[in-house]
Amino acid sequence: MVRRLVDCLYTGNYAEQITETGMDDQTDGISPLRVHAIMFALADKYLIKGLQTLSAANYAKALGQEPNICNFIRSLPDVYTLTPDSSRGLRNEALEFAKAKLVVSLSSPEAKDIYDDLAADIPDFIKELLDSFLQQPLVGGCHKCFDCILASM
Secondary structure, three states: OHHHHHHHHHHOOOOOOOOOOOOOOOEOOEOHHHHHHHHHHHHHHOOOHHHHHHHHHHHHHHHHHOOOHHHHHHHHHHHHHOOOOOOOHHHHHHHHHHHHHHHHHOOOHHHHHHHHHHHHHOHHHHHHHHHHHHHOOOOOOOOOHHHHHHHOO
């Protein structure tokens, strides 16, 4: 990862894949989502705003292309433990993706097991996910539902 950091300082970009090993979606044995999360954490640690912006954009782009929910879930410990609470760049992206995709994707036993481990290890993510559903529910609702039900009786 340090090599990618130095590469970014010189070129303005970093590699998320190792092509010489023939590994298409993996870098150093980890998913591109984790690479972007770790690069974001390095940028936050060393106060490199350009890299922080780039890695956050790359994380969001990878979420848009990521078919494997398990890779997303595995990236969350990096998102939540390597950066301070005040650094919202990746956390907001992760929460939006989770709201949109996680419920349906947890039908997979593998994803459910990984999610259960995550829930025990990173309660901040679970709390923020619940808070985001409370602030912006996926379905519309009536604030007077109880009153509406009583009125219809």
